[in-house]
Amino acid sequence: MNRDNDKGKVLILRSLVLGGAQLFFLFLLVFRLYYLQVYQADKYKTLADENRISTRLLVPPRGIIYDRHENMLAGNEQNFQALMVAEQTTDVDETLSAFKKIMPLSEDEEKRIRKDLKRNRSFVPIKIKDNLSWEEATKILLNSPDLPGVFIDEGLSRYYPYGNIFAHVVGYVAAVDERDVKDDPLLEVPGFKIGKSGIERLYDKNLRGKAGNLKLEVNALGRVMKEIERVDGIAGERIDLSLDVRLQQKAYELLGEESGAVVMMNVNTGEVLAFASAPAFDPNMFANGLSVEEWETINTNERNPLLNKTVAGLYSPGSTFKMIVGLAALESGTINKQSRSFCAGKMTLGNHTFHCWKDWGHGYLDMVEALQHSCDIFFYEVAQNLGINKIADMARRFGLGEKTNIGIENEKSGLIPDTEWKIKRFGEPWQQGENVISGIGQGYILTTPIQLATMVSRIANGGYKINPTFKKLDKNEKIGAENMGLSRQNIEIVKQGMFDVVNAQGGTAMMAKFDFNGQKMAGKTGTTQVRRISMKERETGVLEQDETPWKYRNHALFVAYAPHDNPKYGVAVVVEHGGSGSSVAAPIGGKMLLEALKLDATDKPVD
Amino acid sequence: MYKAYETGFRSQSLSFSERFWGISFSYVLLIVILAAIGIVMLYSAANGSWHPWAIRQAMRFGMGIAIMFVMAFMDVRIFLRYAYLFYFGVLLLLIAVEVCGHVGMGAQRWINLGFIKLQPSELMKIALVLALARYFNSTTLQSIESFKGIIPPLLLVIVPVSLVLIQPDLGTALMLLFSASAIFFVVGVQLWKFGIVILGGIISMPIAWHFLHTYQKNRVLTFLDPERDPLGAGYHIIQSKIALGSGGVFGKGFLNGTQSHLNFLPEKHTDFIFTMLSEEFGMIGAVFVILINFLIIAYSFVFALRSSSYFGKLMAIGLTTNYFLYVIINIAMVLGLLPVVGIPLPLISYGGTVIISVMTGFGIILAVNTNRNINIGKD
Numbered sequence: 007m008n009r010d011n012d013k014g015k016v017l018i019l020r021s022l023v024l025g026g027a028q029l030f031f032l033f034l035l036v037f038r039l040y041y042l043q044v045y046q047a048d049k050y051k052t053l054a055d056e057n058r059i060s061t062r063l064l065v066p067p068r069g070i071i072y073d074r075h076e077n078m079l080a081g082n083e084q085n086f087q088a089l090m091v092a093e094q095t096t097d098v099d100e101t102l103s104a105f106k107k108i109m110p111l112s113e114d115e116e117k118r119i120r121k122d123l124k125r126n127r128s129f130v131p132i133k134i135k136d137n138l139s140w141e142e143a144t145k146i147l148l149n150s151p152d153l154p155g156v157f158i159d160e161g162l163s164r165y166y167p168y169g170n171i172f173a174h175v176v177g178y179v180a181a182v183d184e185r186d187v188k189d190d191p192l193l194e195v196p197g198f199k200i201g202k203s204g205i206e207r208l209y210d211k212n213l214r215g216k217a218g219n220l221k222l223e224v225n226a227l228g229r230v231m232k233e234i235e236r237v238d239g240i241a242g243e244r245i246d247l248s249l250d251v252r253l254q255q256k257a258y259e260l261l262g263e264e265s266g267a268v269v270m271m272n273v274n275t276g277e278v279l280a281f282a283s284a285p286a287f288d289p290n291m292f293a294n295g296l297s298v299e300e301w302e303t304i305n306t307n308e309r310n311p312l313l314n315k316t317v318a319g320l321y322s323p324g325s326t327f328k329m330i331v332g333l334a335a336l337e338s339g340t341i342n343k344q345s346r347s348f349c350a351g352k353m354t355l356g357n358h359t360f361h362c363w364k365d366w367g368h369g370y371l372d373m374v375e376a377l378q379h380s381c382d383i384f385f386y387e388v389a390q391n392l393g394i395n396k397i398a399d400m401a402r403r404f405g406l407g408e409k410t411n412i413g414i415e416n417e418k419s420g421l422i423p424d425t426e427w428k429i430k431r432f433g434e435p436w437q438q439g440e441n442v443i444s445g446i447g448q449g450y451i452l453t454t455p456i457q458l459a460t461m462v463s464r465i466a467n468g469g470y471k472i473n474p475t476f477k478k479l480d481k482n483e484k485i486g487a488e489n490m491g492l493s494r495q496n497i498e499i500v501k502q503g504m505f506d507v508v509n510a511q512g513g514t515a516m517m518a519k520f521d522f523n524g525q526k527m528a529g530k531t532g533t534t535q536v537r538r539i540s541m542k543e544r545e546t547g548v549l550e551q552d553e554t555p556w557k558y559r560n561h562a563l564f565v566a567y568a569p570h571d572n573p574k575y576g577v578a579v580v581v582e583h584g585g586s587g588s589s590v591a592a593p594i595g596g597k598m599l600l601e602a603l604k605l606d607a608t609d610k611p612v613d
Numbered sequence: 614m615y616k617a618y619e620t621g622f623r624s625q626s627l628s629f630s631e632r633f634w635g636i637s638f639s640y641v642l643l644i645v646i647l648a649a650i651g652i653v654m655l656y657s658a659a660n661g662s663w664h665p666w667a668i669r670q671a672m673r674f675g676m677g678i679a680i681m682f683v684m685a686f687m688d689v690r691i692f693l694r695y696a697y698l699f700y701f702g703v704l705l706l707l708i709a710v711e712v713c714g715h716v717g718m719g720a721q722r723w724i725n726l727g728f729i730k731l732q733p734s735e736l737m738k739i740a741l742v743l744a745l746a747r748y749f750n751s752t753t754l755q756s757i758e759s760f761k762g763i764i765p766p767l768l769l770v771i772v773p774v775s776l777v778l779i780q781p782d783l784g785t786a787l788m789l790l791f792s793a794s795a796i797f798f799v800v801g802v803q804l805w806k807f808g809i810v811i812l813g814g815i816i817s818m819p820i821a822w823h824f825l826h827t828y829q830k831n832r833v834l835t836f837l838d839p840e841r842d843p844l845g846a847g848y849h850i851i852q853s854k855i856a857l858g859s860g861g862v863f864g865k866g867f868l869n870g871t872q873s874h875l876n877f878l879p880e881k882h883t884d885f886i887f888t889m890l891s892e893e894f895g896m897i898g899a900v901f902v903i904l905i906n907f908l909i910i911a912y913s914f915v916f917a918l919r920s921s922s923y924f925g926k927l928m929a930i931g932l933t934t935n936y937f938l939y940v941i942i943n944i945a946m947v948l949g950l951l952p953v954v955g956i957p958l959p960l961i962s963y964g965g966t967v968i969i970s971v972m973t974g975f976g977i978i979l980a981v982n983t984n985r986n987i988n989i990g991k992d
Contacts, residue, residue: 013800016799018918018926021918021926025917025933029911033907043857043862043891043896043899047861050859053859055859057855226875226876
């Protein structure tokens with residue numbers, strides 16, 4: 007009985023302990039609740055919102071690019087795509103076959119649709135077909151009773167109304183790839199395109215605009231429940247270029263099937279008016295994605311449509327360099343306006359003979375006449391007396407041998423050699439013979455068409471250091487170009503020579519001359535050998551240019567400006583393997599300048 | 614009438630009205646409040662609809678109330694008389710589940726009786742308490758403290774626990790083990806014996822680990838480090854904590870829980886219903902539910918200690934402990950204090966078997982209270 011009492015007492019005692027422990031543990035839960043719901047509440051509120059709210063970027067419309075007269079060079083085109091939400095259709099196969107009756111789908115497209123359907127949840131819209139025209143989209147909408155779950159989505163795609171002719175200036179947009187710097191969340195948006203070349207690349211940040219925000223409430227499966235907030239983005243800036251559609255069209259029209267480049271500038275401001283590299287390609291193809299065949303065609307073309315010859319094509323300036331040599335000599339005082347030389351058709355230096363392009367020689371001539379006839383011997387002698395370093399110095403002052411930094415990708419700096427460069431590059435001293443050939447712009451010297459245009463513009467404006475730009479300047483905007491400090495008279499001598507090239511009897515560009523209301527052109531031709539003429543060829547007679555294979559023919563060059571007495575426009579023309587500067591390049595340059603003058607005349611109000 | 618049981622021990626059964634008025638209606642009220650909260654939360658879990666859960670839960674609770682009253686009207690001696698019979702009957706059912714059980718939830722736990730899917734392991738929670746209460750009622754403290762005397766009750770525990778374990782249902786097996794341990798503790802088994810068992814348990818843990826199913830291992834590992842698998846096994850507990858924490862003090866409001874209604878919170882109508890409640894009603898709602906449970910358990914212990922019979926006390930303590938284990942394991946689990954073991958929150962989580970089992974327990978506890986002056990012998 008006693009033990010029974012103990013048994014009961016033990017039970018009561020231990021029950022109290024057990025009961026107390028249970029109530030204590032329940033009480034402890036409150037502390038945990040406090041920790042989670044008060045102490046850490048903010049952290050979990052954020053996490054809950056992150057779960058619940060899905061933020062999507064709204065892509066702003068890309069800025070429009072215009073030429074100087076507000077012609078649209080790059081714009082946005084409305085574009086439609088057909089999407090399908092699987093769960094809103096009773097039978098996916100039936101809907102797809104109904105769709106195919108309205109619009110055929112290729113086998114590949116159907117395969118991709120099936121794959122997307124399998125990969126995504128049934129409420130996710132699947133692309134059926136994109137790049138639809140307005141007519142096609144309407145056709146689908148009219149048949150919507152047969153197409154449950156199918157709807158049309160509008161988007162914008164980049165569109166280049168002028169196609170090829172602005173490919174090398176305006177450039178194009180394309181999908182973001184792994185090399186692009188992901189400094190903007192917009193770049194993560196699927197299908198977003200950024201400027202990959204030309205102005206599209208140069209002003210990409212301005213053109214891109216600022217992304218908008220769409221906040222959606224989503225459930226755990228990602229289904230959108232409702233829209234919480236929408237903040238519209240800011241459209242990209244418009245860009246007004248200095249280019250003129252009509253001059254650009256003219257340049258391509260004149261280049262035709264040729265491979266080459268035309269750059270035209272306002273000699274007083276540096277504004278680029280035409281910027282053509284031929285052949286070109288259609289940037290619309292790049293913006294919409296290129297097929298393998300299209301890529302192959304472009305990439306294997308002998309005339310290299312992808313190379314932007316205006317900034318990346320390297321050419322010996324040939325005789326167009328003679329103004330630089332002449333100016334260097336006049337400025338250094340080694341010759342003056344009256345100095346004359348005798349051209350006998352060839353000249354000997356050591357055991358090497360240098361030829362003039364005219365076998366029987368030009369006789370006695372001065373600087374103006376030497377330029378007019380493009381006599382080689384005159385400039386051989388000048389260069390020989392002057393030395394390369396003085397020539398190189400003058401060339402650099404006119405923008406040769408260095409990048410213009412106009413902002414087009416892959417620009418080359420070209421090459422203006424000097425004695426120091428020769429030692430560094432080859433470990434050998436500069437040779438006298440190299441002075442001689444440098445005098446006619448051959449040898450190591452390499453320039454780009456944009457540099458040649460800059461050079462001729464700086465000569466035309468009387469020695470002001472304008473720089474090429476694509477920015478359209480206001481009418482009254484002062485560019486404040488620096489005077490390069492050359493003697494006005496010396497420049498006039500060179501300009502007289504250039505005037506005679508076109509307008510005096512025997513000038514090398516006589517066939518390109520024009521007279522538009524008294525406005526005339528001054529210029530200089532150049533024909534540069536792509537390969538050396540051997541002694542044997544000289545003896546047996548040089549082949550006519552149209553008999554040699556295309557890629558061995560000479561490059562044809564021409565630099566010019568107009569009007570000669572009040573220069574406004576400067577132009578540089580390079581026709582690769584064109585044959586001769588006089589007969590191929592000069593007419594193009596002449597017609598470009600004439601067109602510019604005519605447009606200028608129509609532009610101006612009659613007073 | 615009241616005086617009838619206020620005046621010391623008696624042996625004859627109580628009259629009907631004595632039994633009716635002996636029922637603690639404040640205790641019943643607490644239970645009804647909890648069940649009502651459960652039904653309201655299930656209405657919310659279905660995004661503001663009585664279907665499919667709330668209405669069925671209400672019906673089941675009605676059935677549970679009926680069972681509770683039937684139990685509350687029983688003469689407590691009947692439980693003593695049929696304790697072993699009930700225990701062995703349930704044991705047979707457990708074996709039957711092993712042999713021809715219905716496969717559900719990846720584990721064999723149900724027996725299909727046509728109108729209801731019976732979960733014998735749930736019944737075993739009551740049967741084991743009854744059987745142990747009867748056994749310890751009949752022995753002496755000497756026997757309890759001896760080595761030999763502890764063997765039979767140990768067998769009563771080990772056999773069903775092993776059967777539940779191989780189903781496999783680790784949660785229920787542990788609950789059986791814990792409630793049995795509580796009974797062993799209160800009857801006076803020496804503490805050092807618990808010490809030895811716990812030590813043995815720790816030593817054999819690596820071996821036990823080996824026998825765990827992969828999903829069970831994952832649950833334990835995930836509990837230890839939820840970030841280990843944030844989209845898989847850890848997803849439940851991470852989302853539960855986010856829901857709880859984002860609820861704050863006042864909650865997001867009824868039907869406005871984003872984590873629950875946008876389906877980030879899994880099992881929101883069953884095991885994680887407390888999380889949903891805490892998200893919508895905040896810490897205030899959560900503390901309220903804990904308070905109700907606190908009162909139910911406190912009442913139950915008062916009823917147990919007020920009973921004059923050893924059997925009645927022990928049975929009430931065992932059943933209360935059972936209920937306590939449900940509550941503490943479920944809430945601690947959703948609060949990230951315990952691994953996710955799949956124990957529902959009784960009366961609030963959706964599920965029929967638990968309601969029946971828990972309400973039966975409450976009925977017996979009420980009967981113990983009503984019959985507190987009935988003298989029960991050692992047999």
